[in-house]
Amino acid sequence: MPVPTLARMRLAVCSSKGGVGKTTTAANLAAALGRRGRVLAVDVDPQDSLGRAFGVIAKSKDDSLAALLEDPLADPRAVVRHDVAPGVDLLPAHPELETTAAYLASTGGLTTSVRRVLRPLLDGYDHVVLDTRGDLGALTLAAVCAADTVLTVFTSDPGSALGAARVAAFLEQHRAYENTTAVLIGVACASWDQHGRAAREVAGALAGTDLPVLTTRVPMSRRVPTSTLSKRPVVLSSPTSPVATAYVALADEVVHAAERVTS
């Protein structure tokens, strides 16, 4: 089967709210995109959940993004974990990232730090997927600064929809400040409760905004937490399941949206 040529995309998955499925989405998008090209998954969350989704745990700060942010002379290639899934390499986080970020913020080096670390790595990958923490703080800004596109996710929780709207406002503001050129390419439902009234209301309200709501809805599924336990994204652990199929469709939709805005 011919491998489609994909535009290079540096995608940050963001929300101002935690627990809405950012990491699961980032992990599954990376796994889905890894089937068609080389992907670097970057964990920019001190909770190091993206690495754990692939069974990768940095034993110390030195094995993680935190060390690279702190030391401009460090070689990022030495920290990247190769082939954590087919086509996927991973730059893991470590809880010490919290302290490193606070230090860099105090010295003025945080905003551009992730971009600086990733620059020498970009040539080796078709896509970069960055997972962020559940806020719109300085570390998330550093991730967005390294990205050219942003995806945000929502669930049946109205707060998650507000989180998506806040991501859009956050991006507008930091584009105006020239901290980033990243564009919001999608607002995706990461846990679609097809029989739930709240889900319909939230999706309906989002459709009434100018936000770029994506058509793919990832169905709510028990397979997702099970896949986290097994340390393999559901796209790999249950590839024929409806939820895995939806993540693959979401990856396609995201790539097409990115091509539209970056070409």
Add this chain to the structure above:
Amino acid sequence: MSVTDQATARPMRTRTLRDDLLDDLRQAAPMPAAQPAREVSVPVPVEPARGPEAPTVDIAVTPRFWWGLRMKTLSEGPGVVIGAGPVRISLTGFRR
């Protein structure tokens, strides 16, 4: 409330919930971004050329502070203050 009433009331309630959320989203979603403050040249008011200072009379009523009948000259320039009971009159701007 009858069953029929409930049935008719429900869609309206649904619409209201969605509208409320939509309002919240529109409030949170991008508005014209706050632009970094730009330096704006503010015209500096030109003070009118001052001629010889005109005498000024200020009358203040100080109901909580009563003055005994007295008169004093101002240390900061030509002027005089006359106080009597709750009234204070100051005369400034005249040449001695």
